[in-house]
Amino acid sequence: MSELHFLSPDRARSEDLFAPRFASPLARVLAGTTSVLDLSQLGKIEVRGDVDAIDVEAEVVRITPRRALVLCPYEQCAELRARLPGLVIDMTGALAGLELEGEQAMRRLTDLDLEGLPAAGKVAEVPALVLRDGSRFRIFFPQEFAHYVGEVVLDVLEGIE
Amino acid sequence: MSFLLNCPNCGPRDVNEFACAGEVTSRPKALPDLRGLTDYVYFRRNVAGVQREWWYHRFGCEIWFLAERDTRTNEVLKTELPQASAGTSSAG
Amino acid sequence: MRLPEQLNERIDRSRPVRFFFAGRVVEGFEGDTIGSALFASGQRVFSRSFKYHRRRGLLCCSGGCPNCMMRVDGVPNVRVCTEPVREGAHVHAQNVLGSLEHDLLAAVDHFGGPFTPVGFYYRTMIRPRSLWPLYERFLRNVAGLGRLDKHAGRTRRFDTEHRRTEVLVIGGGRSGREAARSAAAAGRQVVLVDERGAPADGAFEVLAPARAIGIYEGGLVPVDAGNVLYRFRAERIVVATGALEQPLLFPGNDLVGVHLPGAVRRLVDEWSIKPGERAVIVSADERGLAVADKLERAGTSVVERIDLRSAPPRQLAARGSRGRLRSVVVDGREIECDLLVMSGGRQPAYSLLAQAGARVEYDAERGIFVPSDLPSNVEAVGSAAGEQEPAAVPAATFEGAEGAGRCFVCVCEDVTEKDVKRAIAEGFDSIELGKRYTTVTMGPCQGRLCHVPSIRLFARENETDEKAIGTTTARPPWAPVSLGLLAGRGHEPTKRTSIHHRHEEAGATMMWTGFWRRAHSYEHAANEALNVHRGVGVIDVSTLGKLLVQGPDAARFLELLYPNRFGDMKVGRIRYGVLGTDAGRIMDDGTIARLGEDQYYVTTTSTGADTVIEWFEWWNAVWGLDVETVNLTGALAAVNVAGPRSRELLGRLAQIDTSNEGISYLDAKETYVAGVPCLILRIGFVGELGYELHFASPYGEYLWDALLEYGADLGIRPFGLEPQRILRLEKMHILVGQDTDSESNVLEAGMPWIAKLDKEDFVGKWALEHVQERGFREQLVGFEMTDGVVPAEGGQIVLGGRPAGRVTSSRLSPQLGRAIGMAWVRPELAHEGAEIDIKVNGGFARACVRLKPFFDPEGERLRS
Numbered sequence A: 001m002s003e004l005h006f007l008s009p010d011r012a013r014s015e016d017l018f019a020p021r022f023a024s025p026l027a028r029v030l031a032g033t034t035s036v037l038d039l040s041q042l043g044k045i046e047v048r049g050d051v052d053a054i055d056v057e058a059e060v061v062r063i064t065p066r067r068a069l070v071l072c073p074y075e076q077c078a079e080l081r082a083r084l085p086g087l088v089i090d091m092t093g094a095l096a097g098l099e100l101e102g103e104q105a106m107r108r109l110t111d112l113d114l115e116g117l118p119a120a121g122k123v124a125e126v127p128a129l130v131l132r133d134g135s136r137f138r139i140f141f142p143q144e145f146a147h148y149v150g151e152v153v154l155d156v157l158e159g160i161e
Numbered sequence B: 001m002s003f004l005l006n007c008p009n010c011g012p013r014d015v016n017e018f019a020c021a022g023e024v025t026s027r028p029k030a031l032p033d034l035r036g037l038t039d040y041v042y043f044r045r046n047v048a049g050v051q052r053e054w055w056y057h058r059f060g061c062e063i064w065f066l067a068e069r070d071t072r073t074n075e076v077l078k079t080e081l082p083q084a085s086a087g088t089s090s091a092g
Numbered sequence C: 001m002r003l004p005e006q007l008n009e010r011i012d013r014s015r016p017v018r019f020f021f022a023g024r025v026v027e028g029f030e031g032d033t034i035g036s037a038l039f040a041s042g043q044r045v046f047s048r049s050f051k052y053h054r055r056r057g058l059l060c061c062s063g064g065c066p067n068c069m070m071r072v073d074g075v076p077n078v079r080v081c082t083e084p085v086r087e088g089a090h091v092h093a094q095n096v097l098g099s100l101e102h103d104l105l106a107a108v109d110h111f112g113g114p115f116t117p118v119g120f121y122y123r124t125m126i127r128p129r130s131l132w133p134l135y136e137r138f139l140r141n142v143a144g145l146g147r148l149d150k151h152a153g154r155t156r157r158f159d160t161e162h163r164r165t166e167v168l169v170i171g172g173g174r175s176g177r178e179a180a181r182s183a184a185a186a187g188r189q190v191v192l193v194d195e196r197g198a199p200a201d202g203a204f205e206v207l208a209p210a211r212a213i214g215i216y217e218g219g220l221v222p223v224d225a226g227n228v229l230y231r232f233r234a235e236r237i238v239v240a241t242g243a244l245e246q247p248l249l250f251p252g253n254d255l256v257g258v259h260l261p262g263a264v265r266r267l268v269d270e271w272s273i274k275p276g277e278r279a280v281i282v283s284a285d286e287r288g289l290a291v292a293d294k295l296e297r298a299g300t301s302v303v304e305r306i307d308l309r310s311a312p313p314r315q316l317a318a319r320g321s322r323g324r325l326r327s328v329v330v331d332g333r334e335i336e337c338d339l340l341v342m343s344g345g346r347q348p349a350y351s352l353l354a355q356a357g358a359r360v361e362y363d364a365e366r367g368i369f370v371p372s373d374l375p376s377n378v379e380a381v382g383s384a385a386g387e388q389e390p391a392a393v394p395a396a397t398f399e400g401a402e403g404a405g406r407c408f409v410c411v412c413e414d415v416t417e418k419d420v421k422r423a424i425a426e427g428f429d430s431i432e433l434g435k436r437y438t439t440v441t442m443g444p445c446q447g448r449l450c451h452v453p454s455i456r457l458f459a460r461e462n463e464t465d466e467k468a469i470g471t472t473t474a475r476p477p478w479a480p481v482s483l484g485l486l487a488g489r490g491h492e493p494t495k496r497t498s499i500h501h502r503h504e505e506a507g508a509t510m511m512w513t514g515f516w517r518r519a520h521s522y523e524h525a526a527n528e529a530l531n532v533h534r535g536v537g538v539i540d541v542s543t544l545g546k547l548l549v550q551g552p553d554a555a556r557f558l559e560l561l562y563p564n565r566f567g568d569m570k571v572g573r574i575r576y577g578v579l580g581t582d583a584g585r586i587m588d589d590g591t592i593a594r595l596g597e598d599q600y601y602v603t604t605t606s607t608g609a610d611t612v613i614e615w616f617e618w619w620n621a622v623w624g625l626d627v628e629t630v631n632l633t634g635a636l637a638a639v640n641v642a643g644p645r646s647r648e649l650l651g652r653l654a655q656i657d658t659s660n661e662g663i664s665y666l667d668a669k670e671t672y673v674a675g676v677p678c679l680i681l682r683i684g685f686v687g688e689l690g691y692e693l694h695f696a697s698p699y700g701e702y703l704w705d706a707l708l709e710y711g712a713d714l715g716i717r718p719f720g721l722e723p724q725r726i727l728r729l730e731k732m733h734i735l736v737g738q739d740t741d742s743e744s745n746v747l748e749a750g751m752p753w754i755a756k757l758d759k760e761d762f763v764g765k766w767a768l769e770h771v772q773e774r775g776f777r778e779q780l781v782g783f784e785m786t787d788g789v790v791p792a793e794g795g796q797i798v799l800g801g802r803p804a805g806r807v808t809s810s811r812l813s814p815q816l817g818r819a820i821g822m823a824w825v826r827p828e829l830a831h832e833g834a835e836i837d838i839k840v841n842g843g844f845a846r847a848c849v850r851l852k853p854f855f856d857p858e859g860e861r862l863r864s
């Protein structure tokens, strides 16, 4: 059974000739903005199996009874991969993430019930996972949409005085 | 279409978050004759009334589920997770 | 000229506002609308009508008719009677050639007799066909209202906002506010939307000016607030849209100076304007007659009041000159006047309720349509529900006087009584058909003024009653909405690979494939293809669908989905697979690598990825096998390094032995490449020795750069989709969706070795067995042109003057120096060397059928 090392960005290593550079898919679009934080390099590990069996010191977002996303600092990915139960998939590179402020901005991005978060649903026309902390929101979505989502989010913020 | 659909996992959501794969059909258990195969692959009942359908929460939790929907009013009477090995499928 | 200060006037006389109209400066006050300021300045003609270019004035003065639409600061079709004044605004009349007073297009009204009947264009402008371009230019000129500035660009921003509320009240009149207040008092969260700008209220949220444009399923109410479209989801919707003042139908009823009571009331009360000198009132209800007091207060003398409830006249007509009212003729009596207030009673504004699913029934007693059987989440209050004072049911039309003009049923579309009669005589006697034929109710007022009158007229002409005629279907939008608002912010969901920006920086020509942006080519497609054959090239294939299939039932699951066999594969090996449906149709293709006993890594086509993933998950839901499918498409970047020198390049970067012994054709190996953990698939993607590297997306740019850097001396160059297409065609690799369609199966597509028909079951097995039994109808083959011309894709293949197939792919191969392609042909042509004729530029070109890959037919270079 392969351990799928090739999925985990944190397994890249610098050798004498090579120094792999992690690049966020939001880097270009968010360059020069302070209103939106780039969370793309956060560790994101998907667990398939019995979600209730997860017992780690990290933020666990339950998507279905058999599927969850565990959020952790990048440095903690290796440890969590080893400790999490079930089928463990490193989605750190798969999902881009950003954090923004304001309920109105969110209402212009999604139809999701902002009182019912976290939830998986449509944000800016793409599938996403949304978490809420007071008036701050974190959104995770497929990295291939990152540049586009970044543009939409900045445009939405521009439209709100 | 703007009705709400109750994802068995996520609760009521705008129908635009879902994909519909049409009415539930039944895959023959064994090699059907040509007529049986054609019926299964191409023919649909297309009822004006309550229909059992496959839905996928494409923008949400990404699960497939079954819904009973009145095709005349878009009223969704029931949604549920499929029973494993229900033997139902569609040819797509 | 204004009256002395009125009790409830809206204007602030201390704050003048100036704007431009037709080259002059017009002054109004804060609180004016553009329409009221223009009226106060003496303007009476506000527009020219749609078809006849007749002068029109402020008929309703409440945003419900087409008569005051103008272009304001470049925005067409603005109703100036409700548009607040703005300092410095530029206001222009529309639908005129010249000025409102001297509109050259008004000739249609005077001389254009033959152009006028409904259906004229449909019937006349068909033949001769050759004249269609002329007709089209003419029709485009007369169709539609207003002009768009095609070079305006994005001058305004539009946003969409999703809102939820427990109670949404539509309409800020007395009943609406009462309903909102009582719901708020009961502890509900309430939002009230009002089109006229109802004042704020402490008990609930007021959104104004804002217009509900429809009620959709699921309690969805889009609300147009100018720059923001609110998509309200409300648990309960209270419709308090009030009632609509109805006009009367008599000859001359569209003259400037004919008003509905509300217009007069507003002009006097809100803007302190004297609406005319001598007024006649003809009214079916008390409301209409009640404006007499206001008029007298404003100094207008009311010379005649006609109460339709007690003494309805038989004859009623308005006479005018130059489009303006001069007199009214009542039963032979001519009364001089410059103002005619007409009131045909009030019709509940039920449209939103009907959209929500309510029934609408005619109340013959009161002569109005009343909503009933409301859906459980919708409530109607006030006059929208049918509450109102008694009124007379006016005649469908009044008889005219000698020399009186046209009698308009619909002022938006200029439909006259005569038009409706003619339509009925021609057989369009149902209201739905008549509507479509005459376009009555289809104009900007959306039936507010013409729906009920047209039903009455249909009833009379069909010698039946309004109940039997019934209403037309109510549809959104209830209020006009700008296309910009519906379009919203205008961002298209776009997928970019993690290497995307490198392609742009390299000057690649980008193209859409599904949601993806991909490099078509960097410079010259043919050279990029040649470089792969001669040295080494690299292509970004991160767009490929990538799936992990893992679990005890993984092999079984794949064997059920694919015609191929996978259980017998060795760990670390790769197999090409073609996915089919139960109809036998080819839906996708890709590679399947076995990474472990119960673990497979599946790739799909770029555009098919989402479909395939959903397909896998769906069958998994049906079968309930012990297997997990995980979409890794975005998690991984992928690049294909191909060409005779690719081994050398990979040897410099990878930590494995890249010789044939270290990693042979169709091996899958995990290793570090330039410090990045990769899954290497040695496959024949473009027909040369090649390696596909799959690795974590965040290193896309890094690894791409490393390959280009370490391959520079080997002549490495990136190649795009177009050279890839050429290279794959040289190998006769099919392109699903291009070379295949909804009829194509693996057998006839020339890949019988894919289908293991001895397996007990797999999706599509029965259909393939059937194909085998019935024999092939056509086959997918390669072909090579004898004279080098490249036939068009889709081009016809002809045999003995009859169609015998079609070209699906064709390219000039720079490597082979020949034009090659793929085609579906009749089975008798599907043998090596068969000669076929392909239609090219009206003539025929000769080609030879080829069954083996054009390039490296034995695959020696692949395995090298």
Ligand code: FES
Binding pocket: C035, C057, C058, C059, C060, C061, C062, C063, C064, C065, C066, C067, C068, C069, C079, C080, C081, C082
């Ligand atoms: S007069 Fe402005 S809409 Fe009727």
Ligand SMILES: [Zn+2]
Binding pocket: B007, B008, B009, B010, B011, B057, B060, B061, B062, B063
């Ligand atoms: Zn769901």
